[in-house]
Amino acid sequence: MLTVNRYKCCYCGACVGVCPTCALELVETWLEVSAECKECGLCTKICPVGALEVNA
Amino acid sequence: MKCDLIVVGGGPGGSMAAKAASEAGLKVVMLEKRQEIGDPVRCAEGVSKRTLNRLVKLEPEWIASEVKGARLYAPDGTSIVMSEDKSGGEVGYVLERKVFDRGLAMLAAQAGATVLVKTRALGLLRKNGAISGVSAMRIGEPLEIEAPLIIGADGVESKVGRWAGIDTALKLQDIESCAQFLVHDASIDEEYTEFFLGNNIAPSGYAWSFPKGEKLANIGLGIQGSRSKPGEAVRLLHKFMKARFPNGRVVEMVVGGDPCSGPIESATTDGVMLVGDAAHQTDPLTGGGILNAMQAGVMAGEVAAKAISAGDMSRRGLVEYETRWREKIGKTIARSFQFKEFFVKLNDNDMNQLLGSLAKEDISKMDLAGMLRVLFRFNPKLLWSLKSLII
Numbered sequence: 001m002l003t004v005n006r007y008k009c010c011y012c013g014a015c016v017g018v019c020p021t022c023a024l025e026l027v028e029t030w031l032e033v034s035a036e037c038k039e040c041g042l043c044t045k046i047c048p049v050g051a052l053e054v055n056a
Numbered sequence: 057m058k059c060d061l062i063v064v065g066g067g068p069g070g071s072m073a074a075k076a077a078s079e080a081g082l083k084v085v086m087l088e089k090r091q092e093i094g095d096p097v098r099c100a101e102g103v104s105k106r107t108l109n110r111l112v113k114l115e116p117e118w119i120a121s122e123v124k125g126a127r128l129y130a131p132d133g134t135s136i137v138m139s140e141d142k143s144g145g146e147v148g149y150v151l152e153r154k155v156f157d158r159g160l161a162m163l164a165a166q167a168g169a170t171v172l173v174k175t176r177a178l179g180l181l182r183k184n185g186a187i188s189g190v191s192a193m194r195i196g197e198p199l200e201i202e203a204p205l206i207i208g209a210d211g212v213e214s215k216v217g218r219w220a221g222i223d224t225a226l227k228l229q230d231i232e233s234c235a236q237f238l239v240h241d242a243s244i245d246e247e248y249t250e251f252f253l254g255n256n257i258a259p260s261g262y263a264w265s266f267p268k269g270e271k272l273a274n275i276g277l278g279i280q281g282s283r284s285k286p287g288e289a290v291r292l293l294h295k296f297m298k299a300r301f302p303n304g305r306v307v308e309m310v311v312g313g314d315p316c317s318g319p320i321e322s323a324t325t326d327g328v329m330l331v332g333d334a335a336h337q338t339d340p341l342t343g344g345g346i347l348n349a350m351q352a353g354v355m356a357g358e359v360a361a362k363a364i365s366a367g368d369m370s371r372r373g374l375v376e377y378e379t380r381w382r383e384k385i386g387k388t389i390a391r392s393f394q395f396k397e398f399f400v401k402l403n404d405n406d407m408n409q410l411l412g413s414l415a416k417e418d419i420s421k422m423d424l425a426g427m428l429r430v431l432f433r434f435n436p437k438l439l440w441s442l443k444s445l446i447i
Contacts, residue, residue: 012098014233014313016213017226018281026213027176028090042228048235048311050287 069332069349070209076357094157098312105148131254187327214334236276318393
């Protein structure tokens with residue numbers, strides 16, 4: 001499961017840009033994760049602050 | 057709500073598109089999902105003086121500072137200086153984006169566009185298969201806006217293209233992960249933008265210092281996504297600050313992703329044009345995207361007016377936009393992409409050799425092309441693969 005650390009997230013949207021399934025949506029300061037997420041982890045790598053994590 | 061054109065996104069690209077289309081007589085609605093245009097910033101704010109002045113009448117409060125040129129540091133500390141009028145890229149003004157973006161949106165509004173803030177596009181509406189508008193959420197309430205034509209200026213996180221069938225998802229090697237601090241430090245060079253190269257500083261990217269006056273500067277770095285890991289950009293920036301600006305006081309933090317994919321296959325489809333970061337129109341080498349977005353915005357706005365009056369919003373009816381942006385900015389983007397593909401593979405020794413060979417020459421009177429020719433003369437082996445771009 002993809003988790004968002006909302007205390008770390010700086011809501012820049014880089015993760016949204018790399019998401020291959022369009023599962024992420026940035027709503028101002030709130031990153032939404034939809035059921036389309038395949039937990040590929042690309043977004044975790046691009047995140048400049050390390051706010052995203054895929055947990056088993 | 058009904059109009060001729062919906063512009064999704066109120067950044068520089070969107071505002072210029074809305075302004076141009078409104079001036080050409082269209083009824084335009086521009087959507088911005090944030091409640092405040094221009095904030096938070098995701099940008100180092102550097103632009104070329106000449107191009108910006110050509111595009112818009114500047115207000116003094118949009119400009120934080122003016123610089124004389126750029127100084128590049130090799131990993132071993134060797135530096136070269138390029139003057140502002142010769143360096144060509146994003147050197148000249150350092151903007152105050154919060155004020156600048158708002159100013160451009162104001163120009164769009166003054167030209168007649170309706171600007172809706174805190175209004176987020178949720179998807180495209182279709183009638184008989186053709187795009188007929190945008191479904192949105194405005195301050196938490198659903199809103200349908202009808203229009204036969206949409207401009208997607210929705211940035212690195214663009215959805216408009218993807219909804220319309222243009223795959224704009226970025227591969228990790230085609231996006232830079234960036235972090236930046238606004239820093240106060242007495243040692244900041246207020247006359248030059250500075251670029252710091254090195255795989256230990258910013259792998260397949262660079263660090264920068266863009267002065268904003270009063271000993272403030274945007275100090276940041278970008279690293280290629282394929283060489284990034286969670287939180288790496290911020291971690292490296294802290295390391296860079298410690299090494300280079302140990303006494304710097306951080307007063308603001310900015311992060312973001314910067315497309316560097318080169319020109320996309322198509323920025324248009326039936327009923328849709330993409331502009332700016334949404335169309336990956338950033339320069340892949342410098343990462344600069346403001347002026348390209350603004351220029352593309354103007355072109356898209358003008359073409360929108362023609363398409364509406366001709367009644368042809370199909371991809372064919374929008375082909376003028378595709379042709380014009382490729383001619384005006386696409387060629388440079390494609391060229392920069394080839395340079396970037398070369399640059400990201402350089403090791404520190406290569407970079408030292410390249411900049412070192414320039415440091416011995418008087419390059420103050422040279423433009424970029426001249427400098428590249430000198431580089432090639434001294435480093436033919438290293439630069440052989442770029443031969444066709446340089447000579």
